[in-house]
Amino acid sequence: GAGVSQTPSNKVTEKGKYVELRCDPISGHTALYWYRQSLGQGPEFLIYFQGTGAADDSGLPNDRFFAVRPEGSVSTLKIQRTERGDSAVYLCASSPAPTGEQYFGPGTRLTVT
Amino acid sequence: GQSLEQPSEVTAVEGAIVQINCTYQTSGFYGLSWYQQHDGGAPTFLSYNALDGLEETGRFSSFLSRSDSYGYLLLQELQMKDSASYFCAVGDDKIIFGKGTRLHILP
Numbered sequence: 001g002a003g004v005s006q007t008p009s010n011k012v013t014e015k016g017k018y019v020e021l022r023c024d025p026i027s028g029h030t031a032l033y034w035y036r037q038s039l040g041q042g043p044e045f046l047i048y049f050q051g052t053g054a055a056d057d058s059g060l061p062n063d064r065f066f067a068v069r070p071e072g073s074v075s076t077l078k079i080q081r082t083e084r085g086d087s088a089v090y091l092c093a094s095s096p097a098p099t100g101e102q103y104f105g106p107g108t109r110l111t112v113t
Numbered sequence: 114g115q116s117l118e119q120p121s122e123v124t125a126v127e128g129a130i131v132q133i134n135c136t137y138q139t140s141g142f143y144g145l146s147w148y149q150q151h152d153g154g155a156p157t158f159l160s161y162n163a164l165d166g167l168e169e170t171g172r173f174s175s176f177l178s179r180s181d182s183y184g185y186l187l188l189q190e191l192q193m194k195d196s197a198s199y200f201c202a203v204g205d206d207k208i209i210f211g212k213g214t215r216l217h218i219l220p
Contacts, residue, residue, distance in 0.1 A: 035210075040212075041212060041213070043202075044210070050206075091156070098205070099143055099144065100208065103158060104157070
């Protein structure tokens with residue numbers, strides 16, 4: 001079956017611009033996670049959705065970051081007033097239940113110039 | 114706070130066995146997971162231990178001791194394709210990943 005998909009695969013934007021990153025989880029997976037990963041580091045937790053609601057958003061670095069999952073499936077990570085420090089690979093993962101068995105998408109590489 | 118410790122690099126010979134350790138400190142805990150990531154790729158799920166003991170999946174095994182806040186990943190019959198970074202991860206709603214162990218395999 002289809003895995004987790006993310007679009008776009010690459011995004012280059014100018015400092016100060018707004019970006020949206022999309023995640024399509026595996027069908028039927030109720031848990032959805034967003035992470036970001038910098039070179040040589042492990043994935044850094046951003047937010048966890050169980051169904052439509054954000055069960056834990058403690059990893060969002062500041063109020064420029066926001067994520068939604070309005071119908072409990074597709075999720076969008078939104079970043080306002082992008083900064084060069086936001087440059088990273090943004091990973092989405094889904095899971096059939098809130099456990100450690102997560103399936104990752106290919107990621108979106110965000111570059112802020 | 115929450116933290117995980119795992120070695121930054123491990124080197125082993127093709128066909129051998131290697132163990133990657135992980136110690137953790139976390140406020141919430143469902144279990145310990147392991148992921149593999151090749152350069153340029155996304156993390157791939159390997160194993161998940163919710164209970165103490167050893168879980169075996171083919172050439173890979175994973176162990177957890179909750180009382181010691183410790184686990185390990187055991188890779189047997191190493192192949193060149195196993196050269197990658199390996200991450201342990203723990204948590205409940207919020208999942209924390211270690212910084213990863215880069216596994217180098219020598220022919």
